[in-house]
Structure formats: C-alpha cells, structure tokens
Amino acid sequence: MKKEPTLLPIRILGDDILRQKAAEVAEIDPEIKDFAQDLTYTMYLKDGVGLAAPQVGKSIRMFVIDPGRRDNDKAQNPIVIINPVIEEKSGESVSDEGCISVPDVFAEVKRFEKLKISYTDLEGKRHTEEVSGFVATVIQHENDHLDGVLFIDRISALAKLKNSAKIRQILSKAVDGVNILSKEK
Numbered sequence: 001m002k003k004e005p006t007l008l009p010i011r012i013l014g015d016d017i018l019r020q021k022a023a024e025v026a027e028i029d030p031e032i033k034d035f036a037q038d039l040t041y042t043m044y045l046k047d048g049v050g051l052a053a054p055q056v057g058k059s060i061r062m063f064v065i066d067p068g069r070r071d072n073d074k075a076q077n078p079i080v081i082i083n084p085v086i087e088e089k090s091g092e093s094v095s096d097e098g099c100i101s102v103p104d105v106f107a108e109v110k111r112f113e114k115l116k117i118s119y120t121d122l123e124g125k126r127h128t129e130e131v132s133g134f135v136a137t138v139i140q141h142e143n144d145h146l147d148g149v150l151f152i153d154r155i156s157a158l159a160k161l162k163n164s165a166k167i168r169q170i171l172s173k174a175v176d177g178v179n180i181l182s183k184e185k
C-alpha cells in the first residue's frame, strides 16, 4: 500500500477521451498499481459497480468492477481487469444501465447474456473466465469504454429522445474537448 488513495476527476460525455480507443497496458508497473488503487477508490466514492480508466482521463485498457454491490452496497470485492479480450459471447439480456460519465441518464441496453473473457490481473497473471447475467453486463459496459463506446450509443431511438435534454445539458458543459464532472455532483 502506497499513500492514501486519491479521488480522480470524472470525465463526462463531451470529453474527447471517452471517444478514443484506449491503448494496451504494456507493463504492470508500480504506477499502474497505484492507479488501480485510485480507480477503485473513485468507483466506490462515486457509488459505481464499475469504472474504466478513460472515465478518469487515462486512455488505457483497464477497468475495475464490483458487481456484488448491486445487491449489497457494503460489499467490497473489486476486480481489476487489464487488457481484456472478449473471446466468446452468446445469448441476450436486457437491463437498465447508467454511467458515471453520463449523469442522471438511465435506459435499457441489450447485451450478450454470457461471455468468455480473458484478462490480466494486477500481478500480471492472465485469466480466462466465463461469466453471465449482471457481471457480463457490467463487463460489456466497461469494455465498451475502452473502445470509445458509451451505453447511450446502444439505447433505442425513443430512449435517446426521452433523454435528449439531459444529454444536451451535459454536452453543453464541455470546453475544448474536456468535460469534467463538477465537484458538487
């Protein structure tokens, strides 16, 4: 354990970094380990079940999840996922999603029900796992962030219309391709 973890500023819709394809993590060095700690800390403070590196201004292929918090917000079993690859996907599952980077917008998204995913952990070990249901949904949502895709890209035209005022409002805060969540949020 290093210093106290830091709350990282959240990038929101309208920030260019959320639309970039993130780069592979080349090496699990101390800087990445520190960053993982800050990312996890920020996810919990923002009450998320997942948070991807681009959402805090780092365009690298890495995210943290803790899907168990959906049913028990005191549970803390963070899983740091680095350089993920979705190897197989099947089925269909529809659920309501939101995103820390798109405040106050919620809509149904259709995802794959089951995934086989491989990823590297913080010790540099590669894992392959099969997941389904809510965990699979969270992983697909976070993995999308690494490719510059947001959940609102996957919602129905009607849901987009319903949320258009909120979306415009968020976008209107962007300055020169940077949009950072204000402190009071």
Ligand SMILES: [Zn+2]
Residues within 6 Å of the ligand: 098, 099, 100, 101, 141, 142, 145
């Ligand atoms: Zn998100």
